[in-house]
Amino acid sequence: MAGQDAAAFPPAARPGWVGRLRRSESATGWMLVSPGAILIGIFGLLPVLMALKLSFQKSDLLTPETPWVGTRNYRQLADDPRFAEAIQHTIVYTALFVPGTMLVGLLVAAALNRSVRFISVYRTAAYITMAVSTISEGIIFLWLTDKDYGLVNATLNVVGISSQPFLASTSQALYVIVAMTIWGWTGFAVIVYLAALQGVPVELHEAAAIDGARPFTRFRTITLPLLSPASLFLMVWLTINALQLFDEVYLTTRGGPLHATTVIVYYLWDQAFVQFNAGYAAAMAYALFVVIVIFTALQFWLSRKFVHYS
Amino acid sequence: MAEVEYRGVSRRFGEIQALHDLDLLVADGEFLILVGPSGCGKSTALRLLAGLDKPTSGEILIAGQPVTRLGPGERDIAMVFQNYALYPHMSVFANLAYGLRQRRTPRAEIQRRVRETAVLLDIDGLLDRKPGQLSGGQRQRVAMGRAMVRRPQAFLLDEPLSNLDAKLRTQVRGDLKRLHLELPVTSIYVTHDQVEAMTLGDRICVMSNGEVQQLGTTDDIYNRPANTFVAGFMGSPPMNLVAGEVRGGVVRVAGAALADFSSPDAPVTVGFRPEDLRIVGPLETDSVPVRIDVCEPLGSHVLVHALVDGSGAESSPTKVIAQAPPGTTYDPGARVGLTVAPGKTFVFDAETGRAAPPPTRERIATA
C-alpha cells in the first residue's frame, strides 16, 4: 500500500541522504524511540560495559587506582568456598521457587477461571500480592514467622507443635524465603495463567467430555498443553528472577544466619559494598549473567518438546 | 445405534425460554434435521441431548434409557461442532484416537479403527498432521472422523457445514448423505439453512422460538406447510404470503379469484410458491395485479420481484417473487398480472397463521 502510494505521489525530490532519511520510516521510528533509547544507553548499557571492564580490575570503589588484574577475579571465583555455597543456595532456592510459584499460580488461576458470584473480588484478591512492595512483604513475613508473637507459631502451638525459629534457623530460613517469594509472585503467575486459560476454547472441553474424558484427564490432556506457552514464559521469567534473588534476603536475614541464605546476588552485593572488592563482584555478576543466558537458552531448547503454539 | 427421544423437554436461561416443551422421537438409524432461524433453540436441543447442558424440565432417553442425569461421557453419543473443536495440539491420529483411549480400547484396536475411519473419510494421508495444517474441508472430515471412529449410539451435528465455502458445502453435503446410507447411525443434524435441510434429511423438524412448528418429510414440509412460519421459511425463495380473503367459497387476493375454497367468509393469508406463478398481461381475468420491482436473472431462471397493490386500506404493498423462464425482462414499475397453477394456492388463518385444510382436497370435495 505505502509503496504504491509513494510511487503514485513521489515526494518532492531532494538529493542525497537528507531526502532518503526524510522518506524512510526507520528514521521516524528512531526519532520516536530516541528519548527512551538514549536513557537506556546511559543508565543501562554504559554501566554494563563499565562493569565488564571492572571485572578485569582490582577496585575498592574508593581509591582511584584500579590496576588491571587480567582474569584473576574469574579464577578466584572457582576457589571461593563461600561462592560455591552461594551457588548451592541459589540452585535450591530456584528449584523450589520456580515450580512452586507456577504450581500455586496455576491452581489459583484454575480456581478463578469460572463464573461465580463476586469472581472479580476473588481475582483482585489473588492479584493483590503483586501490588505489595517487597519491603512490606518482608515485614509481613518477619511478623508472621516471629518466634514469640508470630501468627504461624501461634497456629502451630494450637495444634500442638512447638515454636519454630524459622528465619533465625540455618536449616529453615531459606525455605521461609522460598515461601515468602512464592507468595509474592503468585499474583503474577495467576494473571498470566488466567489470561491463558481464558484462551482455551470451551468447546474443546466439551468435545473431550463427550469423548469420555473426566475433568482431571481433560485438564491434563487439553488445558495443560494449551497453557504451555504461558508456562514457558513463566518458567523463563521466574528463573531469571530467582537467580537474581536479593531484596527479600536483604530485608529479612541479611544472608544469615551463618550464610544460610547467602545467594549469589547477596554475596555479590556483600563483596562489592561491604568488603569493597568491586572487581571481584563484577566478575561474579558476569559469571551469573552467563549462567542466566545458558539457562534461558536451555529452557527454550527444551520447550520445543512441550510447548504448543496454536 | 439407538432411538433418541425428547419428552416434554424445556430449557430456560433466565427470562429466555430457549426450548419449550419439546417432544420428539428420532427413530433408530434415522437422519433427522432440526432447522430454524438463528436463536430458535436448535443448539440448545442438541446440547441437552449431548449432556453439555441440563433441561429445566422434561426427560431425554437414548435407546429407551433415561439419560438426563448422565454426564456427556456416559451417553455414548458423538458430536460434530460448528467450529470442529479439534484438539489443536494433537495430530489427526491422536484426535481420532482420543475418545477410544479414554474408553481404554486396546492399542491395536485403536490403530485399526482409526485407519479404517480415515480411509472411509479419505483423510488417511493426513494422520500425522496437526489441525492447524489442514484446510477447512479436511478439518471438517477429521471432525466427522472423530465422531464416527467411536461408533456411538447417535451423531449430533451442529451446523457442521457452515464454515465451508458454498462449493465445498454442496460436495460435503453429498458425502454426508452417502456416509449415512453406508453407516446408518441415528443422526440429528442442526442447520439454519433450509436448502441443506431439504436435501439431507429423512425427516425435518422446523423450529421457531423454542417450539416445533412442523415435523415431517421433505414432501410434507414443502407441499403441506403447517403454518405461515414454515411456508415462509422453507423453499428458496420461500413461499409468497399475501393478505387475501375467502368470500362466497372463493379465495381472492386483490380481487382476483385464485381457487375455490369452501369455508365461511373470512380474511385469510394466501400463499403461493414462486415456481407456481405465471406472469400474464395486467388485464387477464383472475390474475393478481402487481407492479414489477426488479428482475434477478440467475441463469436457469429469472426471479421477478413485484409488489401487490394493496386494496387501498393497507399502507405498504406486499412483496412477492415469481420464477420466470430465462430471458424474461420487465421495466421496473411495469404492470402485470400473476396467475397461480391449479391446486397450488395455500390458505392460512389470518390470525393464527395455521394452514387451512389443503385446497386440492377441498376442491375435489366440492366438485
Ligand SMILES: Nc1ncnc2c1ncn2[C@@H]1O[C@H](COP(=O)(O)OP(=O)(O)O)[C@@H](O)[C@H]1O
Ligand atoms: N448459555 C446461555 N445463556 C443464556 N442464553 C442462552 C444460552 N445458550 C443459549 N441461549 C439463548 O437461547 C436461545 C436459543 O439459543 P440456541 O439454542 O443457541 O439457538 P440456535 O442454535 O437455534 O441458533 C437464544 O435466544 C440464546 O440467546
Ligand SMILES: [Mg+2]
Ligand atoms: Mg446454534
